[in-house]
Amino acid sequence: MNTFYKKYLLEATKYRGGEARPESQANLIKLSSNENQFGPSPDALEAIRSSLNGLHEYPDNDDSRLRKALVEHYQNKLEVDHFFCAPAGSEIIELICRAFLNAGEEIIICNPSFIPFKVFSEKMGARVVQVPLDGKTFQFNISLILKSITPQTRLVFLASPNNPTGNIICRSDLEALLANLPQHVILVYDEVYHHYVEASAYSTAIDFVNRNQNILAVNSFSKVFGLAGLRLGYGYGPPKLVSYIRCLLKPFLNSTLAISGGIAALNDEPFLLKSIRNNTTQKRLFYKFFTEIGLKYWPSEANFILVKPEIPVKAFCRYLLAQGIMVRPVQIHDEPYVRITIGVPAQNQKLFQALRTIHENQSLIYQGISLN
Ligand SMILES: Cc1ncc(COP(=O)(O)O)c(C=O)c1O
Structure with missing residues (x-):
């Protein structure tokens, strides 16, 4: 190897960050990167x-x-x-x-x-x-x-x-x-x-x-x-x-x-307050809904919640994406989890609907069988 390369730089872990919104998907609900779903201030x-x-x-x-x-x-x-x-x-x-x-x-x-x-x-x-x-x-x-x-x-x-x-x-x-x-x-x-x-x-x-x-x-x-x-x-x-x-x-x-x-x-204090208030109230609804469908979650002090789906994470994320919702799979101590950003009410309702479908059709969704 050439001597001008720093070995540690070549060997450093690569970081790509979260996926951007795919170009053709303006309507995708992007709950994968903890962004503010109200948009910019x-x-x-x-x-x-x-x-x-x-x-x-x-x-x-x-x-x-x-x-x-x-x-x-x-x-x-x-x-x-x-x-x-x-x-x-x-x-x-x-x-x-x-x-x-x-x-x-x-x-x-x-x-x-x-x-x-x-x-x-x-x-x-x-x-x-x-x-x-x-x-x-x-x-x-x-x-x-x-x-x-x-x-x-x-x-x-x-x-x-x-x-x-x-x-x-x-x-x-x-x-x-x-x-x-x-x-x-x-x-x-x-x-x-x-x-x-x-x-x-x-x-x-x-x-x-x-x-x-x-x-x-x-x-x-x-x-x-x-x-x-x-x-x-x-x-x-x-x-x-x-x-x-x-x-x-x-x-x-x-x-x-x-x-x-x-x-x-x-x-822009009104925007700040609106965003915080939404997060606080919607977070309560997430907890309530997760408890109702038995989805394991960890209480969060941020604008996202970590969950452990009942079905494999790959199938879980794939189904949500097919419903137009992008979430973030994460690996913790070699175990798969999913991190979901708390959105605005209409987005969250769509998410809950999709999660309910997953809960009620676990084995079909796991096998990738269409529900239509
Ligand atoms: C814990 C934490 N720190 C820092 C950042 C950096 O954010 P940015 O580089 O967009 O300012 C992020 C972004 O997701 C984060 O989650």
């Missing part, structure tokens, strides 16, 4: 439209305008020096990896969790140490995370709510984890689904950042703001960590459309 759309005529000019040189809007959105609990912005939450994760990881160092992830934690770390040549979630409840194992830390560990990744399981780490466990983290380790705390959380035991990273603890929060405009196609995300953390990450930021990194859309979305 209307205020963001309007801001993007009015920015179009300025596309011949470069965008803001840095992210200061967006950071100011974030300070307001966070009601001055954080300051501009706490934030950094990039084209999507995934980029925020990659920036953190690029900033803090050298080949041969270690990171800790929970398994299962958001796959890019592993992928982007491997691309830096880091060794990935996996700490399994509880096999039944998917709860985080804080003591095993702490026991897995070595002098080579640099980052611990934790998503709360976690994707694909939907559960959170409670504030007291988060406090315990941070209190016991050695100084050479940073906790990367992914909170991209935090708007949807109902549990009072939940905490974002804000208080810990204000105490200057070693924590970096990951956030995205792809979820509740409905802007997954725009590609915009932000992180926040103690200024000393953030100013170091900023060494990697290029001028004009975020596009004019992303900056305008992002700022408008942050201020």
